[in-house]
Amino acid sequence: MGLRAPVLLAVLLGMARQMAAQPSHAECQALTDHYLDKHHKEAEPYTGKNLLYFLHVPRTAGRTFHSCLLKMATHPARRCPKAYDHLRLTNMTNPNCFLLSSHDDFSVVSMLPPDAAVLTQLRDPLDRFLSAYEFAIEVASRSLKRPKNYKKKVGRIATEDVWPWSYLIPFFQADLQSKVPKVQDQVLPEGGRWAEVEQDGDRFYYNKVLNKSKWNLTEEERTLNGGVLPLLDPYNNELVMSLKEFAEHPIATELLHNGATFQVLGITNYSHWGDAAQFRGCLKAQASVEEHMLQVAKDRVRRFSHVGTTDRLFDSAAAAVGSLGLSTDSPAYSGGDDDVAGHGGTRASRTSGGAQRRHTRGASSLAAQLQLLAKLVREARQRLQTAQTELVDAQRSGGDHGVIELLRNRVDKARQDLIDAQDKLSTTRDQLPADLGGAGGDSSSDTSYHHRRRLLAEEEGSHGSEEGDIASGHVGEEGAPVTDTGADGAGADSQADAEGAGEQYPLDSEGEEEASHRRRLAFRNIEVGQTDAFGNPLDPEFKKIANSNIAAEFVRCANRAQARSNSRREQSLAALSYPDGRSVLFSKAARKRIPAEVLDLIRSHNKLDTQLHALGLEMLAKRIEELKEAGNWDPVPEQPHERRKGGDGKRTGRLPRPDEEEEKIDDELRRL
Ligand SMILES: *[C@@H]1O[C@H](CO)[C@@H](O)[C@H](O)[C@H]1NC(C)=O
Ligand SMILES: *[C@@H]1O[C@H](CO)[C@@H](O)[C@H](O)[C@H]1NC(C)=O
Ligand SMILES: *[C@@H]1O[C@H](CO)[C@@H](O)[C@H](O)[C@H]1NC(C)=O
């Protein structure tokens, strides 16, 4: 390439940056070339001996999938440390562990070992979007009840620390703070007002002032103080930004719409690639780029070791187990965040005797420090992205060697700063008591760090810490709607495929047939390693859940996770209420009432994800067929989750259920 073209390009790029909404054709061409040049690393087949990376798309029940399935199926000595707020690996290319999960996008894969295998879960984008809206509001609403001097719980990765919630939750907090107090200042007239409400699928009338519920109202009640207040639409009310407004808001485009495709492409808002935002602009502006990248995403996903879908969560779990060379009867292992590679569970390192859990005094004083360090990590990441963008611009514009060298150094420096910042955060976190997510650190202790971790690993009971993990508000509040397929009326048109588009592009690796063949061969030859990454033989009994297996543990764990997230959701949302007693309550019934126009709007913003999800369904069906052929298909029994009906006085936000007998008597008395 001559010198002139890049110079011209740089000018165009500069212009396009200022008009981010409309990137030029030339800029998009350059970015596409750059993308294809830099992002060619693909997932490799899983052999049982290579790193498995779970690309966790937010709101796909990925948390359940990871904690209740992948983690339990993986011996603790082979698991990587938790990685939701930041990757806690000291050496990305040689992580010394075999199961890693994070909300990072595919751009992280280029930093992982060359043979890393990848798996993911996809979801109907409409359900995913609704779920994200509901979840962000739920978490944001908790801030309404917090005292002014509220301090974050120590040692937990708060949802607010995890992308994309790190943006969405403050966004909704600000929205709620501008709306809720005004609504709650309204004063009810004497005698109150009757309002139509819905709870556990029942509709009835409630009068907050009288604290009374009724199935039917008398004429007098019906006209009391201006009449009956209508049922509150949780997706459209005065307390919080409506679903429609949110779907049209730039932040939804930035962080949610087509998010699964962007994550697979490695071009999300959280990408390690500095030009990701511009490139997303190109996909939006130019149909040819969009189509091309959809094809890249599909080809990429076809190389994944497992692709499942949230709407078939239990089938996906069974398929994943088969795809990873296990069976649903394989052993399940418990263990919390400390039960990771290097901290026990191998014959070489197992020691006897249980230690008492240590508590560090002054743990709460670490809270502020942790928050600061987490902030520094985010800032360092931002600086790295900026530095990368500048370097790429300079390279494109054929800037002089000195300048490029300078910028390159700046990128290296920024990268090192990010690593340092992450290390500091990890180290500080490790000083927390173990039950708060740290290593139980106690600086006065003379035991070594690893020894302490090992003792803690031994001490933890055999069962159950994974529940706390899901429910305790670690990243866990995923609320995996296990059985909730939500409003999915418009799914059928998703079949339309840009399948043919591939031919035009040299990048396309191999036909679907071939890819599928590769995967088939791969999962038949998997032999799960029986050592940790250092070659120490695993202790097969370590943290093994007695008399159980993966399938049983998955069902138990997934159902429990859902039950907890349901009840937590209800409690959190109780803060979002009118003085008349009506509150924002997301439910299946309420989803069904969302106007088609709003659903169509969301769909129209998620065309890529709709197609990717369709491919996911197709791949899952195919994989199940392959497993059946191989005699390795063993479905996980889906047990419908039991809903608790009726009031539980202890839970906040519950309305009293109307008492039918009493009401009938009332009625009869009135008629006398
Ligand atoms: C990371 O591991 C690789 C492969 O073992 C090694 O070559 C490299 O030096 C390591 N990097 C660091 C920073 O330890
Ligand atoms: C409202 O009535 C129910 C019983 O119908 C009772 O359990 C609840 O405590 C009452 N709430 C208030 C705020 O008085
Ligand atoms: C409420 O009214 C409906 C008809 O309008 C009636 O069928 C039902 O029995 C009534 N319920 C009670 C508890 O009175």
Ligand SMILES: *[C@@H]1O[C@H](CO)[C@@H](O)[C@H](O)[C@H]1NC(C)=O
């Ligand atoms: C990510 O999105 C947030 C919210 O829209 C925005 O403030 C931030 O600048 C974006 N970051 C990048 C790197 O694009």
